Amino acid sequence: MDLDTRTGTPQASTEAKLLVVDDEPNIRDLLASSLRFAGFEVVTATDGNQALRTIESDDPDLIVLDVMLPDMDGFTVARRVRERDNATPILFLTARDDMDDKIQGLTVGGDDYVTKPFGLEEVVARIRAILRRTHAVDEGDDGxxxxxxxxxxxxxxxxxxxxxxxxxxxxxxxxxxxxxxxxxxxxxxxxxxxxxxxxxxxxxxxxxxxxxxxxxxxxxxxxxxxxxxxxxxxxxxxxxxxxxxxxxxx
Incomplete structure (x- = not known):
């Protein structure tokens, strides 16, 4: 158990801290609630600039990033994250099931891609798969x-x-x-x-x-x-x- 730093009371440990970036309130709130229910700590952002600030201040373990944002697209956000030598894994969300978009997302440093509409179980599964492969690389082999x-x-x-x-x-x-x-x-x-x-x-x-x-x-x-x-x-x-x-x- 961890302690809530504000109240000093015990709270359940979480799997990882996630940043959910989406300008659509319904999708953002649904994702955040579902991911918290699945055992993650979640912070949110509504646009690219807020996302970049939150990444610096909160240091999330993984970013769930919508491609279409009001100030800059998700690919630009990902590119700026990587330019800062930040290797935080990125799961893209998009309304387009387009192979070119997928390749572009992976080229700028994304780790996976989910197309809207998506199932919440699929999103959770992909997040856990990304966290396994990016935070447990050695898999028992040292040296x-x-x-x-x-x-x-x-x-x-x-x-x-x-x-x-x-x-x-x-x-x-x-x-x-x-x-x-x-x-x-x-x-x-x-x-x-x-x-x-x-x-x-x-x-x-x-x-x-x-x-x-x-x-x-x-x-x-x-x-x-x-x-x-x-x-x-x-x-x-x-x-x-x-x-x-x-x-x-x-």
Whole structure:
């Protein structure tokens, strides 16, 4: 039990603190009430600027962010959050079931996407899945993973390639870790979805392709400290999946 800092009385512990950002009062209040009932602490914001201020002051564990806001869209909010080196997970809410919107949301640093109208149970499930994969990355394995000149330090949550530090989002970090612990073997898109996203994406594997592309740009398309270009480690097996493998001869 925690103590209410205002009254000194015991209160139930919560799973995590969430920020719900939506300019529609009915949706915002319904989401906030439902998430509190599910065991979360919830703060709210009605527009992008208020959301950015609340993120700074309240330090939420996850942001539920509507795409359509009166002052700036949710993608701009997410971009500004990431520009501040803030890796807080983001779940987008949108009225459009558009793949381009989904890809844009993930590109600017989102972790998942829910289309309106949505079921409250689905939102809670996705929030818990995001929190599991972003706050429990090590999953019982300690130490450092190495493949060729790629090093992933789970304790420090750092990645280095050829001596250069690589900045990854929590989801990118977990995807890279999954590839590294399976180095030398092909993993399918379904396996990646199960182990990295921990949620049924209803057969939509485009999210995997997008994140593999992000990882390649960050891990396989950089210069080493000596100015040379690194050798790509992430390989595609068309129709099967992906594999992380040391270059031949090493």
């Amino acid at each position: 450092t993973l190495r493949v060729a000149d790629l090093i992933l330090d789970e304790d420090a949550h750092e990645v280095h390639r050829a001596g250069v530090e690589v900045e990854l989002s929590p989801t990118e970090f977990k995807l890279l870790r999954y590839l590294m612990i399976n180095a030398g073997r092909v993993v399918s898109k379904t396996q990646i979805l199960d182990h990295v996203w921990e949620y049924d994406w209803s057969g939509d594997a485009a999210i995997v392709e997008s994140y593999i592309s992000y990882l390649r740009r960050k891990v396989d398309q950089i210069e080493a400290l000596d100015g040379t270009t690194v050798v790509p480690l992430i390989q595609t097996r068309r129709g099967v999946g992906y594999m992380l493998r040391e270059p031949k001869g090493e």
